Amino acid sequence: MQSVSTLERILRGTAISLVIFFFMFPIFWIFLMSFQTNETILRVPPSMVFEPTLTNYRSLISGTLEGSTATLEIRFMSNLYNSLFLSVTSVTVGLLLGVPAAYAFAKLKFRGSEDIAFTLLSFRFAPPLLVLLPLTIYFQKIGLADTYLGLIWVYQLIVLPLILWIVRGYFEDIPSDIEYAHRIAGHGFWSTFTKIALPLAGPGIAAAGLLAFIFAWNNFIFALVLASADKQPVTVGALAFITASGINYGQIAAGIMLSIAPTFALALYAQRYLVEGLSLGAVKG
Amino acid sequence: MSLVLKDIRKSFKGDLVLDGLSLEVPTGKTLVLFGPSGAGKTVLLRLIAGVIEPDEGEISISGRNMSGVEPEDRGIGMAFQNFALFPHMSAHDNIASPLTAQKQTKSTIQSGVQSLARLLKIEHVLGHKPKELSNGQKQRTALARALAGKPDVLLLDDPLRNVDAKLRFEMRLELPRLIKDQQATVIYVTQDYKEAMAFGDEIAVINGGQVQQVGSPAQIYLSPANTDIARLFGDPVINLLDVTPKAGASGPHVLVSDQIVPLPENHLGDVDRACVLGLRPEALRFVGADSQGAIPVTVETEAPLNEKTVTLAVTARGREIMLSRPAGTPGPSTGPAHIGINARAALLFDRATGALIPAQDTKIEGKVA
Structure with a gap:
């Protein structure tokens, strides 16, 4: 009985982890992306190691988007x-x-x-x-x-x-x-x-x-x-x-x-x- | 404050629940509505309270036609079978509800609630929410709420149904006095014939959406209008034996196990009619074999209850008869015996309709056993 319930617990834990991973990973990845520049985001292969930056948030809140060629006004x-x-x-x-x-x-x-x-x-x-x-x-x-x-x-x-x-x-x-x-x-x-x-x-x-x-x-x-x-x-x-x-x-x-x-x-x-x-x-x- | 119902008809989705029902309750009297479940008792109370309207017929309170009068303007207090307390309010606020509706002052409300709570012994739980109350406390709170507004008409829908046996017994003793003190016109619904007998100035037996009989508790018990009512009132249940009255030298009589049971003179007209003889278990007793009219039986089993002993006996022809005698009095518990019938207490019913065939000279008086 004990072994069955242990197995059951492990299986259930694994299943729940998979579900959580499946649903939460995109959000987690976007969270990481929000602290990166376009260059680090588009690296191949992607990596979780980068130098975090707040420029994305800063430009959203200030309302100006510094593009590579021009400055764009946004109304976020x-x-x-x-x-x-x-x-x-x-x-x-x-x-x-x-x-x-x-x-x-x-x-x-x-x-x-x-x-x-x-x-x-x-x-x-x-x-x-x-x-x-x-x-x-x-x-x-x-x-x-x-x-x-x-x-x-x-x-x-x-x-x-x-x-x-x-x-x-x-x-x-x-x-x-x-x-x-x-x-x-x-x-x-x-x-x-x-x-x-x-x-x-x-x-x-x-x-x-x-x-x-x-x-x-x-x-x-x-x-x-x-x-x-x-x-x-x-x-x-x-x-x-x-x-x-x-x-x-x-x-x-x-x-x-x-x-x-x-x-x-x-x-x-x-x-x-x-x-x-x-x-x-x-x-x- | 008298309450009059005239030709009330009500149907739900094609099912006729009340079929031309008429009743009258004099001011300050208590009428017990008695009947099996599904007889339309609760519907009738709701009609009186005004939460539903009758399809036909007229309801008037103190001579005032209630048609179109909203429930809040009818001067009614009602206790529900399932209590129907407001779950999000304390017992105090529940009881105070009719008083706040009357826009009473704070101190009047306070003292009104307190005195009712003292009367019903729920002072210590006034601050509790309904879900923290025991069934008995809920029942008392619901009762207090029904009484708080000093209503002219008090409707009690089987208030003792959902409380335990001990409390039911206590309340059976307390409630009649409490009701009398209100000086309200009361309708009390119950399925328990003992409650009906204890509370009612009058009892109205309802079945199939119609009033089958209205009368004092004694009338209902001693002279039930039909076999159904005879069966509903009384514990153990009345013995009903198929008989055919005959005329003889001593007048009309029926034969039970070849023994003559005399009938009142006026039943001469019922000779050879298919009838049912109703014998209350307490109208039968064990007698010696040599006594006149003694019916030989075999005692099958005996059930000693607290205050009485109930015996099941079988006649020579296999008809089962129940007898009841006060506890402690001697009697056979098994084997052959003889029973005697108190002919004056015998009731004769028509077998086809079940209706009572009244004995003309029998005047109903006296007490209920």
Whole structure:
């Protein structure tokens, strides 16, 4: 028995290490790249030994890219700000719209509610380009192209279905008797929603909000098509490093490190809530 | 504060749960809703509370039609079978909930909660969250919350179902007094006939979405409207024997193991009708072989319970009969014996419908055994 369990432990450890290596190595390699110049990055064979430099980060933060032939202005920091602004606002709007909608779908079964809920989810099935091509034309006509408002609106395609479906499950898990008890005790519908339903679905709402934030932050295609340079998030902004005079791998790597930092930190901080929120039921008596 | 239900109909997804049910509870009285699970008792309470609306029919409280009145405006207190405490609030805040809804002052809320907690012996756990409470404490908290708002109508949905036997026994003693002190109109749902007998000014037996019988506990026990109700009330269960009344020199009678059991005079009209004879186990006793009408039986087994001894006997024709006698009284525990029937306590039911065939001169009075 002992030998089996030891073998099992070794196998399991190896498997986990392989998985971690597989997923983490690219990030680790990019981390190393972000401290190197293009010359050391493009060495053949590649090596982990190099003289670290902070020039990549310095040029990102100062906003000027020293190329071999010319000096290029880049807006990485404003891209980073755009990402933050777009994600936070989109998730806030998504929560404001999605949470009450989720409650309605969960608790007030009305005619066609299942169909509407499913239609909202189906936005996630459609390839984004399907929506984007007509949307680009419409947005240009009504003046929403290249505006924060337009982007936040389109971002709802990503965050709203996600929030709606996760939070709906949480509201459904709240026993109706608990809400009935609150009503019978003399509280109105709105008070029951805010004092009973919202706190009890709290972990689910937080988890949905975090996931939605990560999805919004990582979005690329909507912003690529609908936003010009000054509204672009980092995901699109990184394209600026592919210049006529060559590809600045070092800056791209540094840019990636900076842009994954917020979601990475958020995921690390909140992973306990995420796992708990997504796996546990809402109400434990 | 009287509560009137008229022709209530309610169906869920095509299933008719309540089918034209009517009930009336006078102000300050306790009505026990008794019936098997799935009979529609909980649905009825929810209709009264206003969290669901009836398809048809009218509910009025103190003469006021409740149609369209929101649950929070009905002046109702309710204790749920599964307690339904607010999991994120302390016991104190749970109990205070109806008082905060009434916008009472802080000190009124404080003293109200304290006095209820003292009454229900949960003062020491007021700061605890529901998940830190034992089932008994949860049950008391839920009860305190139902009482806190001083409701005109109190709905108790089988509140003792989910508590342990000891607490259930204690609460069976305490609860009636507590309810009486509220001076509220009370509807108490239970599946336990002893609880029904102990709490109810009246008992309404519900089955199949309809009221089968309403009456005092004594009426229900001594004169059940049909064999179903006769079976539900009483432990051990009533003996039901297929019989056919005959007319004889001494009047109408039935034969049990060829022995004559006389029936009241007015059953003359029921001669040769297919009937069921209902005999409560405590209406039977062991007698000497020579006593009149003694029925020979074989005693199969005996179960001594604390306060009574239950005996299973089999007649010559193989019919099983249960007898109950107070513990400590002598009786055979095995082998051949004779039993005598207290004919006055015998009930006659129609075999096809199961309905009671009332004996006209039998006036229901007196106490419940």
